[in-house]
Amino acid sequence: MFDRTVRCDLLWAPGLSEAVDVSQRWILTAMERHGSELVTMLWRILGNEQDVCDAYQTTFLQLAHRDDRRQPRHIKAYLFRTASNAAITMLRRRVVESRTLSEMEIRARHAESTQPDFDARRLTERLRHLIAELPDHLRSVIALRDLGELPYEEVARTLQISTGTARVYRCKAVQLLAAWMNREVQP
Structure with a gap:
């Protein structure tokens, strides 16, 4: 799991600190301090590299785009709460998408099975009647x-x-x- 953690952390290379506004450098510090723990938690929740990286990125983007643009009082708590919320939202989306897909498949199968069977039954019955004549x-x-x-x-x-x-x-x-x-x- 460690190599996966490193891959997600590499998305936020340390060379970015020069490009980041001074008022936002605390975000990079938080990423360096708590990033690996955060990714480990996300792996336990999501179990999928792409989703982990997406939730990780979402967490730090929310941190960077806070309305007051100030550092939260408890950064670690804020990070983990935001990351867990992002992960739960992703899991809920998966469930909704799978339900929607399965409902659509059921409707499609039902539509396929009812219409042709109805026509086939009617035609078969009509053919039997004509054979009798x-x-x-x-x-x-x-x-x-x-x-x-x-x-x-x-x-x-x-x-x-x-x-x-x-x-x-x-x-x-x-x-x-x-x-x-x-x-x-x-x-």
């Missing part, structure tokens, strides 16, 4: 070949017709069903 010889071939999934030879033997006749009857049945279904779809 077919003449007996065509309905028997469709029932055995398509619903029973028997080969044409078995259909022909069962109905005592030739294999060619079974094929012709099935073709006529499919054409009739398609015409009837097409007629209902068109206004």
Whole structure:
């Protein structure tokens, strides 16, 4: 864990002290004194390098942009409280995002499952009704070949017709069903 701590601390290089306003140098001192402890605490809360670095940066940015721009009375307490608040906010955001994603996935699955099933059920029911209206010889071939999934030879033997006749009857049945279904779809 120490090498990770060093990586986050390197984001705030000591060479920055010349570029920082004199009234804000106490922030760099606080970073040097309490930075490693702060990062250790953030690691325990967040367990993710990117989040730790983000919370660390947020903490010191809040410190630098305080409304009164003055040093707090208890810097260490302020740092740890601000860092823990930033970490908790990040964890809450994760929970909200995961809930939102899972709710969206549930809605999407529900929408996918309900709409096609409804249409498929309705079409299946309509097709069954139309099959029942077919003449007996065509309905028997469709029932055995398509619903029973028997080969044409078995259909022909069962109905005592030739294999060619079974094929012709099935073709006529499919054409009739398609015409009837097409007629209902068109206004």
